[in-house]
Amino acid sequence: MPLTIGGKRGNARALVHILLLAAAFIAWPTSGTRAQRPNKAEIADVVVSPASEGVPISRNIYGQFSEHLGHGVYGGLWVGPDSSIPNTRGFRNDVVSALRALEVPLLRWPGGCFADKYDWRDGIGPRKRRPNRVNTAWGDVPETNAVGTHEFMDLLDQLGGTSAYIAGNIGSLTPTDMARWMEYMTAVGGSTLAKERGKNGSRVPFRVAFFGVGNESWGCGGNMTAEKAAATTRRYAAFFATAPGTRTIRVAAGPNVDDYHFTEVMMRDAGARYFDALSLHHYTFAGTWERKGSAIGFSEAEWGSALRNARRMEELVTRHSAIMDRYDQEQRVMLAVDEWGSWLDTPPGKDPNLYSWQNTLRDALVAAITLNVFHRHSDRVRMATIAQMVNVDQAMIHTDGPRMFRTPTYWVFDLYKPFRGATPLASVTGGPRYRVGAITLPAVDASVARAEDGIIWISLVNLDPTRARNVRLTIPGMSSPCALVGHILTAEAMDQHNDFDEPDRLVPARFSATLTTGGIVSLPAKSIVVGRLSLSGS
Numbered sequence: 001m002p003l004t005i006g007g008k009r010g011n012a013r014a015l016v017h018i019l020l021l022a023a024a025f026i027a028w029p030t031s032g033t034r035a036q037r038p039n040k041a042e043i044a045d046v047v048v049s050p051a052s053e054g055v056p057i058s059r060n061i062y063g064q065f066s067e068h069l070g071h072g073v074y075g076g077l078w079v080g081p082d083s084s085i086p087n088t089r090g091f092r093n094d095v096v097s098a099l100r101a102l103e104v105p106l107l108r109w110p111g112g113c114f115a116d117k118y119d120w121r122d123g124i125g126p127r128k129r130r131p132n133r134v135n136t137a138w139g140d141v142p143e144t145n146a147v148g149t150h151e152f153m154d155l156l157d158q159l160g161g162t163s164a165y166i167a168g169n170i171g172s173l174t175p176t177d178m179a180r181w182m183e184y185m186t187a188v189g190g191s192t193l194a195k196e197r198g199k200n201g202s203r204v205p206f207r208v209a210f211f212g213v214g215n216e217s218w219g220c221g222g223n224m225t226a227e228k229a230a231a232t233t234r235r236y237a238a239f240f241a242t243a244p245g246t247r248t249i250r251v252a253a254g255p256n257v258d259d260y261h262f263t264e265v266m267m268r269d270a271g272a273r274y275f276d277a278l279s280l281h282h283y284t285f286a287g288t289w290e291r292k293g294s295a296i297g298f299s300e301a302e303w304g305s306a307l308r309n310a311r312r313m314e315e316l317v318t319r320h321s322a323i324m325d326r327y328d329q330e331q332r333v334m335l336a337v338d339e340w341g342s343w344l345d346t347p348p349g350k351d352p353n354l355y356s357w358q359n360t361l362r363d364a365l366v367a368a369i370t371l372n373v374f375h376r377h378s379d380r381v382r383m384a385t386i387a388q389m390v391n392v393d394q395a396m397i398h399t400d401g402p403r404m405f406r407t408p409t410y411w412v413f414d415l416y417k418p419f420r421g422a423t424p425l426a427s428v429t430g431g432p433r434y435r436v437g438a439i440t441l442p443a444v445d446a447s448v449a450r451a452e453d454g455i456i457w458i459s460l461v462n463l464d465p466t467r468a469r470n471v472r473l474t475i476p477g478m479s480s481p482c483a484l485v486g487h488i489l490t491a492e493a494m495d496q497h498n499d500f501d502e503p504d505r506l507v508p509a510r511f512s513a514t515l516t517t518g519g520i521v522s523l524p525a526k527s528i529v530v531g532r533l534s535l536s537g538s
Helices: 093-102 115-116 147-160 173-185 192-199 228-238 260-269 298-325 362-378 407-416
Strands: 026-029 044-052 063-065 106-110 133-135 140-141 163-167 209-211 249-252 277-284 334-342 379-389 397-400 404-405 423-430 433-436 439-442 444-450 457-460 469-474 482-489 508-518 521-525 529-534
Touching: 026 209, 026 521, 044 444, 063 334, 093 147, 093 397, 093 404, 093 407, 106 147, 106 209, 106 362, 106 379, 147 163, 147 173, 163 529, 173 192, 173 209, 173 228, 209 228, 228 260, 249 334, 260 277, 260 298, 277 298, 277 379, 298 334, 298 362, 298 433, 298 439, 334 397, 362 379, 362 444, 362 457, 362 529, 407 482, 407 529, 444 469, 457 521, 508 521, 521 529
Parallel strands: 044 469, 063 106, 063 379, 106 163, 163 209, 209 249, 249 277, 277 334, 334 379
Antiparallel strands: 026 508, 044 423, 133 140, 397 404, 423 444, 433 439, 444 457, 457 529, 469 521, 482 508, 482 529
16 A cells, blocks of 8 residues: 655744654665665665655646747647647647646746737737737747637636636736736626627636736846836736636746845835735756757756756745745745746757757756755745746647657656645755766755655656666655655656657656665666655555
């Protein structure tokens, strides 16, 4: 039977030191020749305390982001109802089916920087009558407005009840414009805007779970100072309203990466009275902003650099959360990491305006490491959206005409589904380091959580691309023998990836290791293992 653990919930982030438990239960691989036991210094210890329960992991940290950028929407999600590619009311069936399997909790739309120039009225009414604009945010390409509010809401229904995260425009539209968009979407009764919505196809009000009060106000959303951004947020919040009996979480545009002053001012001058969440944006490069690094064919130094930058999310979340704690001790305001993921150089010969590149095993590790950080900070990080859903940045899916394939990142999101709603168990991971050049990282990253049914789920990530690593699990309540049963994602090459010719080259495989006293779990190089603890034979 599965292993279950109970205990009293506490604040996992506040538990800086955890005492090592006396009993250790460790595992040897279930297949192959038993190797000589490694020196104790070579073993990575993952130690969990029974009194280390945190706030349950919000399902919304597994959110997605789809912007009118490149082929993220047009060609990726939307082909139009008259397309030869099988579709339902314009959205391609193969992509929707694959995303539906991920059980996407929420979707952020229409941007990004595109949102800062978007007029919602351009995207309602008969499509043939909608104005054609120029997408000045991303390459000056045509924007037909074929996908607007009603189409977006239809997509959410097709995805299986995904929640709406609307990115509002406070950079170039007025508070009245935003208030009227909310009224158009959510109003009941006989208001003129509610009647207009009904005429356009939806008499029933839309449900807007999250509304972004701006996007990157420090940059493409208005080039504002922190003080100006806080004042602008307060102004727009004064006119923000939803239908009686409904609630929409207001997400204020927050800091860029490590701009801690921005967080300080937003919390001090606006804070919980004017917003319910503060956004944070952080992208992972393998190089620098100017030369972000190659998506494939990269060196081990670039591998290490990318994983180091992904691990920086721990520092960012910790420090921004500490500032938020000073102004919001009850933690009413969530930290919403609504843009994160790999951002790399466009391959030579490919249109740079598409922001599209290959997604490899390295990106899968970036995703796993980042999600583990969110698990460890579940008290503050209660919503996140990876950039982006289809074709753009660290996408789940790539398309080309009628063809599509799922990326390694897609499979990480699939493997991590059992963590939704689970209670994280604070753990200490110690042991060997992975070194490449001047970069030094923990060789193993881990997340442990108890699901609502009591089953213990574990994520183990081996950051080392050349060496297998051994992990000793110390978890209260374990009995011998147990088994770690789940899936593994790994490959021979650091840049292994799927493509249109071989869409299933890199997919999860079954993984099982028996846990008996005196053994270890061996993680292959550059691997991600997600599994549950079960009694042997169950």
